[in-house]
Amino acid sequence: xxxxxxxxxxxxxxxxxxxxxxxxxxxxxxxxxxxxxxxxxxxxxxxxxxxxxxxxxxxxxxxxxxxxxxxxxxxxxxxxxxxxxxxxxxxxxxxxxxxxxxxxxxxxxxxxxxxxxxxxxxxxxxxxxxxxxxxxxxxxxxxxxxxxxxxxx
Numbered sequence: 705x706x707x708x709x710x711x712x713x714x715x716x717x718x719x720x721x722x723x724x725x726x727x728x729x730x731x732x733x734x735x736x737x738x739x740x741x742x743x744x745x746x747x748x749x750x751x752x753x754x755x756x757x758x759x760x761x762x763x764x765x766x767x768x769x770x771x772x773x774x775x776x777x778x779x780x781x782x783x784x785x786x787x788x789x790x791x792x793x794x795x796x797x798x799x800x801x802x803x804x805x806x807x808x809x810x811x812x813x814x815x816x817x818x819x820x821x822x823x824x825x826x827x828x829x830x831x832x833x834x835x836x837x838x839x840x841x842x843x844x845x846x847x848x849x850x851x852x853x854x855x856x857x
Contacts, residue, residue, distance in 0.1 A: 708737050708738075711733055711736075711737050712730050712733040712734050712737065712751075712752065713730065713733070714733065715729050715730060715732055715733025715734075715736065716729035716730035716733060717729065718733075719732055719733075724765075724766075725761075725762060725765070727752070727754055727758050727759065727761075727762040728762045728765060728766055728771075730752050730754075731748060731752070731759075731762055731763065731766060731772070731785075732766070732771065732772075732787075734748060734751060734752065735772065735785070735786060735787050736787065741786050741787075742775070742784040742785060742786035743784060743785060744782040744783065744784050744785070745759050745760065745763060745782070745783070745785070746782070748763075748785070763785055766785075767785075770788055770791075770794055770795075770798075771787070771788055771791055771795065772785045772786065772787060772788055772791075773785070773786055773787075773788050773789075793845065793848070796841075796845070797845065800837075800838065800841050800842070803834045803835075803837050803838035803841070804834075804838060806830065806834040807830075807831050807834040807835050807838065809830075810827045810828070810830040810831035810834065811831060813827040813830075814827045814828065814831065
């Protein structure tokens with residue numbers, strides 16, 4: 705398998721490792737690499753040889769998590785799907801919220817391990833690293849916004 709179909713399969717495996725289903729990952733790969741910017745469910749089923757029920761579940765979940773948008777063109781009867789605008793930036797910003805949860809988990813761990821230096825060192829490293837990321841990543845995204853704006857000019 706090579707070319708676009710190989711890429712779609714690779715995307716399926718890639719996104720599966722990140723917590724999506726293989727079908728959801730394949731949809732992401734197809735929408736990223738398709739000649740059109742959108743497709744309806746029957747087209748996606750045909751392109752990927754996936755059952756309608758599996759595709760319906762995948763599209764619904766991708767829409768719920770904000771990775772794809774459902775829309776309907778004027779005069780058409782079928783819903784179409786496309787990648788959400790700024791999908792990767794949105795996904796990254798959502799992941800950034802996890803930094804505070806990791807930091808909070810480390811704080812709770814520090815509260816229960818007492819004075820043991822080895823256990824405290826591991827938890828302090830976790831807390832401090834996620835604190836650093838929570839502080840620095842928004843700055844990177846602000847810089848990305850500037851770069852993205854320059855690319856549009």
